[in-house]
Amino acid sequence: MSDAVRPTLAASAAVFRDGRVLLARRGAHPGAGLWSLPGGRVEPGETLAEAARREVWEEVRVEADILALATALDVIIRDRDGVLKAHFVVAAHAALWRAGEPQTGPEAAEVGWFAPADVAALATTSGLAPVVDAAARLLACRAGATPTSA
Template sequence: MSDTIRPVLAASTAVFRDGHVLLARRGQAPARGLWTLPGGRVEPGETLAQAAAREVMEEVGVACHILGVAGALDIIQRDAAGELRAHFVVVSHAARWVEGEAAIGPEAAEVGWFLPAALPTETTEGLAGIIEAAFLLAQADDVPEAQ
């Protein structure tokens, strides 16, 4: 394992609107061409939730309300010889859409709203499980409080 490569902390967000989840098809490496959640690196001094909401706005132009953490994934990339190239620890969140229409940006080549049970086939590894957990969080947030 390389001494210069360290895990990078990142945040992503499953934004829900009318029962659909917002996905972005990556236009750049890593995972170019795959559908995934908007997300990126956590900046120094920023909480995970702040990073998650900021990345959604920067990548696809949507404001969202973070509901909670849906899960975490390790994304470990190796070259053809098996040498470590990158390691990202992505903490994924569930969120509700607040405002804005999803649009492509510097990182997102395409955007779309999908039913959680009908995701595209070309997705990042582990995406379906994260969306399932995020959907459960979003549904729990819909339950009215007892009087």
């Protein structure tokens, strides 16, 4: 393991609108070309929810109401020889769309709204489908509905 690599705290949000989740195809590394949730590093003095809200706005220009932490995910990146290159601890939130139409930019080469059941068939960052499922279940429980498999 490389002594220079330390875990980086990040936050993301599964933003739902009319039963669909907002995804962005990453325009930069890590994960360039893969679909993912908008998210990024937590800045000093920010709460996890504040960071998630800010990252959604910065990446795709959507305002979201962050409702709850859905799950945490370790993103560990190694080179072909197994040398650790990066380690992100991502606090993924469940959120609802408030305003704005998603836009592309340097970090989001493409954006779209997807049915949660369709996420597993996409080329995504590692572990995305279970994160979306956890967020969808959390929102269904908060709404008083019986959660179903996405």
